[in-house]
Amino acid sequence: MSNEEHLYQNLIYSTKPIATVSRALNGRQDVSAQTQERVLLAAQSLGYSPNIAGRNLRKGRMNTVILMLPAGNSDDCYSSSFFMRIACGLQASLKSAGIDVILHVSMNMSEEMIWLRNVVEQNMTDALILTDTKINDSRIPFLNAHSFPFVMLGRSNSQDENTHWVDFDFAKLAALSTRRFITQGHTRIALSSLGNQSMQGMLFTQSYRDTMSAYGLEIDENLISEGELNEKSGFQSADKWLTSTNPPTAAVFINDLQAVGAFFRMKKHPLQTSLPSFFGIISSDISSFIEPSPSGCVLPLHLLGEALADAVLHALQHPKDMAVQRLFDVKITEGLSHSYIE
Numbered sequence: 001m002s003n004e005e006h007l008y009q010n011l012i013y014s015t016k017p018i019a020t021v022s023r024a025l026n027g028r029q030d031v032s033a034q035t036q037e038r039v040l041l042a043a044q045s046l047g048y049s050p051n052i053a054g055r056n057l058r059k060g061r062m063n064t065v066i067l068m069l070p071a072g073n074s075d076d077c078y079s080s081s082f083f084m085r086i087a088c089g090l091q092a093s094l095k096s097a098g099i100d101v102i103l104h105v106s107m108n109m110s111e112e113m114i115w116l117r118n119v120v121e122q123n124m125t126d127a128l129i130l131t132d133t134k135i136n137d138s139r140i141p142f143l144n145a146h147s148f149p150f151v152m153l154g155r156s157n158s159q160d161e162n163t164h165w166v167d168f169d170f171a172k173l174a175a176l177s178t179r180r181f182i183t184q185g186h187t188r189i190a191l192s193s194l195g196n197q198s199m200q201g202m203l204f205t206q207s208y209r210d211t212m213s214a215y216g217l218e219i220d221e222n223l224i225s226e227g228e229l230n231e232k233s234g235f236q237s238a239d240k241w242l243t244s245t246n247p248p249t250a251a252v253f254i255n256d257l258q259a260v261g262a263f264f265r266m267k268k269h270p271l272q273t274s275l276p277s278f279f280g281i282i283s284s285d286i287s288s289f290i291e292p293s294p295s296g297c298v299l300p301l302h303l304l305g306e307a308l309a310d311a312v313l314h315a316l317q318h319p320k321d322m323a324v325q326r327l328f329d330v331k332i333t334e335g336l337s338h339s340y341i342e
Contacts, residue, residue: 089305
């Protein structure tokens with residue numbers, strides 16, 4: 001006989017119905033304090049502890065949220081402390097609600113969609129947090145069709161007014177950085193952004209184009225690079241620029257990882273060992289060791305995690321209310337990299 005059956009049997013002999021025992025163990029308010037205390041004392045004396053997994057299964061709750069990291073292959077998996085810091089803020093905020101954060105990464109987008117279907121079909125978590133959002137993101141209509149709760153770190157053309165999201169103002173970041181170089185007299189400004197249908201990359205690149213056009217400057221397509229969110233992409237971008245017949249005089253990066261890669265490529269150039277640069281979103285500790293000191297946007301990532309937690313709780317507890325949609329402002333932190341010429 002299990003502890004739970006033993007507990008019920010003992011309390012039934014004391015004239016307490018099974019339903020009353022169950023309600024008392026679950027802390028229901030329709031059970032008197034005296035009865036609840038008696039049931040809990042009996043449970044303690046028998047060494048009984050409730051089967052939380054079974055109880056959650058009956059309630060349809062897992063008390064978990066899965067933060068989906070950007071898909072990447074085994075040799076090039078984005079593992080910046082960026083997401084770890086967000087996860088810390090997320091977990092700290094969700095802890096009071098009894099919800100744990102689980103991190104998941106797939107090796108590619110095809111594998112991710114197969115995994116996503118399994119999550120939904122088996123109800124493996126209470127909610128998902130999508131990252132690396134695409135311009136047209138197939139995950140969004142899939143989750144909406146199954147009424148599965150989710151929040152996005154980013155935006156997408158596939159979203160609607162009921163989609164919960166938190167994002168940075170990438171368009172403003174690109175405009176501020178590009179405009180700063182233009183006012184310094186630069187006309188050949190390179191851009192390193194994100195490709196692969198990245199929504200954040202599209203917003204960043206389009207804002208750069210709009211700013212250049214607003215000042216009547218010609219846009220050289222050879223100076224625009226769209227790659228991945230890593231050092232390798234920045235290295236390749238700088239290599240393309242520095243080996244061209246008409247190289248840029250300044251560069252704007254969407255993220256400091258790309259800027260760090262470009263920095264190391266420039267150190268190999270026989271004539272130009274640095275390029276005035278804005279580092280975009282400073283997401284790692286690596287760039288803090290770069291000289292000259294980077295100019296870019298330092299974000300309070302724990303606050304971003306807290307904002308995602310608020311959106312998750314809202315999606316779970318108030319699914320019919322207005323969606324949480326929050327755009328974090330960006331400000332340039334002044335270093336020396338944007339004005340440095342060696």
